[in-house]
Amino acid sequence: MASQTSSNSNNFVLDMVSDVCRVEGFNVEKNVQADDSGDHFVDIIASRTTGKKIQKVAFECWEGDRQVNGREVEGFVNRLKSAGLSSGIYVSPKGFTGDAEFIARKLGVELWDLAKLKERVEKIKPPEQQKVPGTLPVSRTVASRILAYGLENGSVLRLTSMPKLEFRPYFFADFTLNHGKKRKAKGVIVFDGVDGRECDAGLFEGELKNLPGSGLFVDCLEIESSTGSMPHLPPELEMKNTVTVAPAGVAEDSIRAHTGEIIGRESGAHPDDISVSDIKLLHIPIVTAELVALGRSYRKILQAATSKVIWDETRKCNLCDKATQAICEECGKVVCHEHTRLCSSCRKHLCTECVTTKGVINKSPLCHSCKK
Ligand SMILES: [Zn+2]
Ligand SMILES: [Zn+2]
Ligand SMILES: [Zn+2]
Missing domain, CATH: 3.30.40 (Herpes Virus-1)
Known part of the structure; x- marks a missing residue:
């Protein structure tokens, strides 16, 4: 993953370490000044808040062709001290000399060689390899919808960071409403699989007045879902670093019951006349982007399978x-x-x-x- 996009850049190690940190929930700052002198820098400072504690780890990323030696490890430790940081990791795919290992142990910094780095990168791969049932691909029009959409001079807006892509589970519950032996209506209700919220609804036949429909998700049914691993993303959206899969938090049974309740409430029909035939779980890509224009920031959220705007603060x-x-x-x-x-x-x-x-x-x- 990261290696494919970064192997031809000079910051291959830096990018890879940043990916690892982000996936593990750290905020990543690159090339941070270590002290007031202006010429000491730390390659990466990764920080993460858990409860009231802030965890900070500094990384030095060696991109060169030789092993890192003891003097360099010492230099790193000194920069850590001037930056007031206590934990540091020196990353060098080419490895370390014997004295570097000795000094690292003595001064208490961790060393990552290629094997160690690979181990870390393997760990962050699961979202890509994981089989996600019924996952929809990201539409190619998403990129243009995020940027410069609907404004005469929309190009003034800039992305503040890579858009976040989340594959979020949604339940599609097919229902039929009968009256005695006659079918009155047939349709679908869509629920958010994380919190069970009702998100959308659609009718395939018949009539049912107050069916709550935002139209944001029903059209996803027309898209072929992928059965294999994660679908490919459009190349304009290099979001590999920020892809997550949200776990479903609601059981199918409660979706079934909830569907029956909604139809009953809206139609006044007897429960025996309502049937929920099929419940399908689909993972729909949701893209969140933060944009900025002259210091003002705007958030956009898209249902990215069909590029529908869920939330847009620029509108x-x-x-x-x-x-x-x-x-x-x-x-x-x-x-x-x-x-x-x-x-x-x-x-x-x-x-x-x-x-x-x-x-x-x-x-x-x-x-x-x-x-x-
Ligand atoms: Zn002017
Ligand atoms: Zn103005
Ligand atoms: Zn106005």
């Missing part, structure tokens, strides 16, 4: 509640048509709060830099 004007048209290139607010102005000189998009004007009669809108 509502920051100054009123209307649908947005553009991002202000001075303050980063997303604004609607009424709150958008164009700088008459440089054509930058501005919000009504950031625009200035020039002239008395024909007030022409200008951005701050064009007014100077």
Whole structure:
């Protein structure tokens, strides 16, 4: 996995170690200054909070062709001290000299050679190898939906980190509603498999009024699911480092009962007239992306099998509640048509709060830099 994407970069070891740390729940900072002098750096500082404790581990990643020696291990320990860190791991796929091992033991730092590193990487592979029943592939249009979607100057938005991809379980419960011997309706209700929440519903035939449907998930039924391992992701979304599979937390029996209750409630039918025929578990890819424009951040969540937007903070004007048209290139607010102005000189998009004007009669809108 990581080795495929990084083998041709110079930071092969650094990237691999970062992957390992992230999968194990650490926050990763790269190339961190160790002290105030400005010339001592630590390659990676990984930190993770468990309860009230913050665990911090520093990594030195050697990318060179020879073994790391004792002097280098010592140097690393000194940088750790100046950064006030107590645990450190020196990673060198080419291994360590004898005195390096001796010094590491003496000063209490851990050494990872290629075997050790591989062992760690193998550990984080399970999400990819694991057989996930009924897993839907990620749609190729997801990348364009995440970035620059629906705004005139959407390219001002930047991803703050790699989008997160989660394969989340959903139950699709097929139901039939009869009246005596006559079939009245047939459809499906979709439940979140983690918390049992009702997410969507659809009718295949007949009529049933208040069936709660968001339309966000039902169309997933039309996609061929993959039976093997994790489906391939579009190459634009190199999210291999951030893929997780959420475990189902609800039993099929309770989904069955819940489906019966919902249909009963909405139709007023006798329980004997309602049957739940089939319950299918599907893992649907959900992508969460954090975007930023001039210091303002926006979150987007997509049902990534058919690229439907579940949540999008860039869709509502920051100054009123209307649908947005553009991002202000001075303050980063997303604004609607009424709150958008164009700088008459440089054509930058501005919000009504950031625009200035020039002239008395024909007030022409200008951005701050064009007014100077
Ligand atoms: Zn507005
Ligand atoms: Zn503005
Ligand atoms: Zn301008």
